[in-house]
Amino acid sequence: MVNGLNNFAFIDGNNLNLSTINRGWRVDYRKFRTYLKDKYAVKTAFYFIGFIEGNLVLYSLLEKYGYRLIYKEVSRDADDNIKGNVDAELVLQAMIEFMNYDKAIIVTSDGDFACLVKYLMGQNKLLRVLAPARANCSRLLRKTAGVKIDFLDELKDKLHYNNKEKPLKDVL
Numbered sequence: 001m002v003n004g005l006n007n008f009a010f011i012d013g014n015n016l017n018l019s020t021i022n023r024g025w026r027v028d029y030r031k032f033r034t035y036l037k038d039k040y041a042v043k044t045a046f047y048f049i050g051f052i053e054g055n056l057v058l059y060s061l062l063e064k065y066g067y068r069l070i071y072k073e074v075s076r077d078a079d080d081n082i083k084g085n086v087d088a089e090l091v092l093q094a095m096i097e098f099m100n101y102d103k104a105i106i107v108t109s110d111g112d113f114a115c116l117v118k119y120l121m122g123q124n125k126l127l128r129v130l131a132p133a134r135a136n137c138s139r140l141l142r143k144t145a146g147v148k149i150d151f152l153d154e155l156k157d158k159l160h161y162n163n164k165e166k167p168l169k170d171v172l
Helices: 011-021 029-042 055-063 087-096 112-122 140-149 152-159
Strands: 007-012 040-052 067-073 102-107 126-131 150-152
Touching: 007 029, 011 040, 011 152, 029 067, 029 152, 040 055, 040 087, 055 067, 067 087, 087 102, 087 112, 102 112, 102 150, 112 126, 112 140, 126 140, 140 150, 140 152, 150 152
Parallel strands: 007 040, 007 102, 040 067, 102 126, 126 150
Antiparallel strands: none
Protein backbone atom coordinates (compact mmCIF):
# COMPACT_ATOMS: atom_id res chain seq x y z
CA MET A 1 0.00 0.00 0.00
CA VAL A 2 1.19 3.49 -0.79
CA ASN A 3 1.93 5.24 2.49
CA GLY A 4 0.27 8.53 3.25
CA LEU A 5 -2.68 8.15 0.87
CA ASN A 6 -6.21 8.09 2.17
CA ASN A 7 -8.40 6.81 -0.64
CA PHE A 8 -12.02 5.72 -0.31
CA ALA A 9 -13.96 3.19 -2.36
CA PHE A 10 -17.68 3.57 -3.03
CA ILE A 11 -19.07 0.20 -4.10
CA ASP A 12 -22.43 -0.43 -5.75
CA GLY A 13 -22.82 -3.80 -4.05
CA ASN A 14 -25.72 -5.18 -6.07
CA ASN A 15 -24.08 -4.15 -9.34
CA LEU A 16 -20.79 -5.79 -8.35
CA ASN A 17 -22.46 -9.00 -7.22
CA LEU A 18 -24.92 -9.45 -10.07
CA SER A 19 -22.54 -8.34 -12.83
CA THR A 20 -19.93 -10.91 -11.91
CA ILE A 21 -22.46 -13.70 -11.31
CA ASN A 22 -24.00 -12.97 -14.71
CA ARG A 23 -20.52 -13.37 -16.22
CA GLY A 24 -20.07 -16.78 -14.57
CA TRP A 25 -18.02 -16.04 -11.47
CA ARG A 26 -18.32 -14.81 -7.89
CA VAL A 27 -16.19 -12.19 -6.19
CA ASP A 28 -14.24 -13.25 -3.14
CA TYR A 29 -14.97 -10.19 -1.01
CA ARG A 30 -12.01 -10.76 1.28
CA LYS A 31 -9.64 -10.83 -1.71
CA PHE A 32 -11.36 -7.79 -3.21
CA ARG A 33 -10.96 -5.74 -0.01
CA THR A 34 -7.27 -6.68 0.14
CA TYR A 35 -6.90 -5.75 -3.54
CA LEU A 36 -8.44 -2.32 -2.92
CA LYS A 37 -6.11 -1.71 0.01
CA ASP A 38 -2.94 -2.93 -1.70
CA LYS A 39 -3.49 -1.61 -5.22
CA TYR A 40 -5.29 1.67 -4.52
CA ALA A 41 -4.48 2.52 -0.88
CA VAL A 42 -8.16 2.31 0.04
CA LYS A 43 -8.51 2.89 3.74
CA THR A 44 -12.31 3.08 3.78
CA ALA A 45 -14.49 0.96 1.52
CA PHE A 46 -18.19 1.83 1.59
CA TYR A 47 -20.39 -1.00 0.38
CA PHE A 48 -23.92 0.04 -0.58
CA ILE A 49 -26.51 -2.70 -0.31
CA GLY A 50 -30.23 -3.23 0.10
CA PHE A 51 -31.12 -4.42 3.59
CA ILE A 52 -32.82 -7.82 3.73
CA GLU A 53 -33.37 -9.40 7.14
CA GLY A 54 -32.28 -12.84 5.90
CA ASN A 55 -28.83 -11.58 4.86
CA LEU A 56 -27.45 -10.77 8.32
CA VAL A 57 -24.65 -13.33 7.99
CA LEU A 58 -23.56 -11.75 4.70
CA TYR A 59 -23.55 -8.29 6.26
CA SER A 60 -21.49 -9.51 9.21
CA LEU A 61 -18.93 -11.10 6.90
CA LEU A 62 -18.61 -7.97 4.76
CA GLU A 63 -18.01 -5.90 7.91
CA LYS A 64 -15.48 -8.49 9.13
CA TYR A 65 -13.58 -8.08 5.84
CA GLY A 66 -13.38 -4.33 6.36
CA TYR A 67 -16.30 -2.87 4.43
CA ARG A 68 -18.45 -0.10 5.90
CA LEU A 69 -21.99 -0.98 4.96
CA ILE A 70 -24.53 1.62 3.94
CA TYR A 71 -28.00 0.10 3.77
CA LYS A 72 -30.89 0.98 1.54
CA GLU A 73 -34.38 -0.01 2.58
CA VAL A 74 -35.75 -2.37 -0.03
CA SER A 75 -39.23 -2.58 -1.47
CA ARG A 76 -40.97 -5.00 -3.76
CA ASP A 77 -42.34 -4.27 -7.21
CA ALA A 78 -45.62 -5.55 -8.66
CA ASP A 79 -43.93 -8.88 -9.56
CA ASP A 80 -42.58 -9.26 -5.98
CA ASN A 81 -39.00 -8.56 -7.10
CA ILE A 82 -36.84 -6.86 -4.50
CA LYS A 83 -35.83 -3.28 -5.32
CA GLY A 84 -33.04 -1.53 -3.43
CA ASN A 85 -31.42 1.00 -5.74
CA VAL A 86 -28.44 2.53 -3.91
CA ASP A 87 -27.48 5.19 -6.46
CA ALA A 88 -28.56 8.22 -4.42
CA GLU A 89 -26.96 6.88 -1.24
CA LEU A 90 -23.64 6.26 -2.99
CA VAL A 91 -23.52 9.73 -4.55
CA LEU A 92 -24.55 11.38 -1.29
CA GLN A 93 -21.92 9.50 0.73
CA ALA A 94 -19.22 10.40 -1.82
CA MET A 95 -20.14 14.06 -1.30
CA ILE A 96 -20.45 13.82 2.50
CA GLU A 97 -16.97 12.29 2.65
CA PHE A 98 -15.49 14.53 -0.06
CA MET A 99 -13.04 16.37 2.22
CA ASN A 100 -12.04 13.16 4.03
CA TYR A 101 -10.43 11.29 1.13
CA ASP A 102 -7.61 12.01 -1.28
CA LYS A 103 -9.07 10.07 -4.20
CA ALA A 104 -12.19 8.00 -4.84
CA ILE A 105 -12.61 4.62 -6.47
CA ILE A 106 -16.13 4.04 -7.79
CA VAL A 107 -17.09 0.38 -8.24
CA THR A 108 -20.00 0.04 -10.66
CA SER A 109 -20.88 -0.42 -14.31
CA ASP A 110 -24.01 1.73 -14.01
CA GLY A 111 -24.18 4.80 -16.26
CA ASP A 112 -26.20 6.64 -13.62
CA PHE A 113 -22.89 7.33 -11.89
CA ALA A 114 -21.39 9.16 -14.89
CA CYS A 115 -22.30 12.53 -13.36
CA LEU A 116 -20.47 11.65 -10.13
CA VAL A 117 -17.46 10.42 -12.09
CA LYS A 118 -17.41 13.61 -14.16
CA TYR A 119 -17.62 15.80 -11.06
CA LEU A 120 -14.87 13.89 -9.23
CA MET A 121 -12.64 14.10 -12.30
CA GLY A 122 -13.18 17.86 -12.48
CA GLN A 123 -12.15 18.15 -8.83
CA ASN A 124 -9.12 15.87 -9.34
CA LYS A 125 -10.63 13.43 -6.84
CA LEU A 126 -11.24 10.35 -9.03
CA LEU A 127 -8.60 7.66 -8.95
CA ARG A 128 -10.41 4.89 -10.85
CA VAL A 129 -13.73 3.46 -11.86
CA LEU A 130 -13.76 -0.30 -11.43
CA ALA A 131 -16.52 -1.78 -13.54
CA PRO A 132 -17.37 -5.38 -12.66
CA ALA A 133 -17.64 -6.53 -16.27
CA ARG A 134 -16.69 -4.94 -19.57
CA ALA A 135 -19.61 -6.59 -21.38
CA ASN A 136 -22.32 -4.90 -19.35
CA CYS A 137 -20.62 -1.62 -18.54
CA SER A 138 -22.54 1.46 -19.58
CA ARG A 139 -21.15 3.25 -22.63
CA LEU A 140 -21.79 6.56 -20.89
CA LEU A 141 -19.74 5.49 -17.88
CA ARG A 142 -16.90 4.22 -20.11
CA LYS A 143 -16.90 7.45 -22.11
CA THR A 144 -16.97 9.65 -19.02
CA ALA A 145 -14.26 7.75 -17.15
CA GLY A 146 -12.05 7.41 -20.25
CA VAL A 147 -8.65 6.01 -19.33
CA LYS A 148 -9.57 5.92 -15.64
CA ILE A 149 -11.70 2.78 -15.96
CA ASP A 150 -10.66 -0.81 -15.33
CA PHE A 151 -12.71 -3.98 -15.58
CA LEU A 152 -12.76 -6.50 -12.77
CA ASP A 153 -13.50 -9.40 -15.10
CA GLU A 154 -9.92 -8.98 -16.30
CA LEU A 155 -8.88 -9.78 -12.71
CA LYS A 156 -11.15 -12.80 -12.39
CA ASP A 157 -8.22 -15.18 -11.74
CA LYS A 158 -7.07 -13.00 -8.86
CA LEU A 159 -10.43 -12.04 -7.31
CA HIS A 160 -12.75 -14.99 -7.91
CA TYR A 161 -14.18 -17.12 -5.16
CA ASN A 162 -12.76 -20.63 -5.30
CA ASN A 163 -15.00 -22.97 -3.34
CA LYS A 164 -12.10 -25.40 -2.88
CA GLU A 165 -10.23 -22.81 -0.82
CA LYS A 166 -12.86 -22.17 1.87
CA PRO A 167 -16.55 -22.50 2.60
CA LEU A 168 -18.90 -20.11 0.81
CA LYS A 169 -19.99 -18.60 4.14
CA ASP A 170 -16.46 -17.20 4.47
CA VAL A 171 -16.47 -15.29 1.19
CA LEU A 172 -20.00 -14.11 0.45
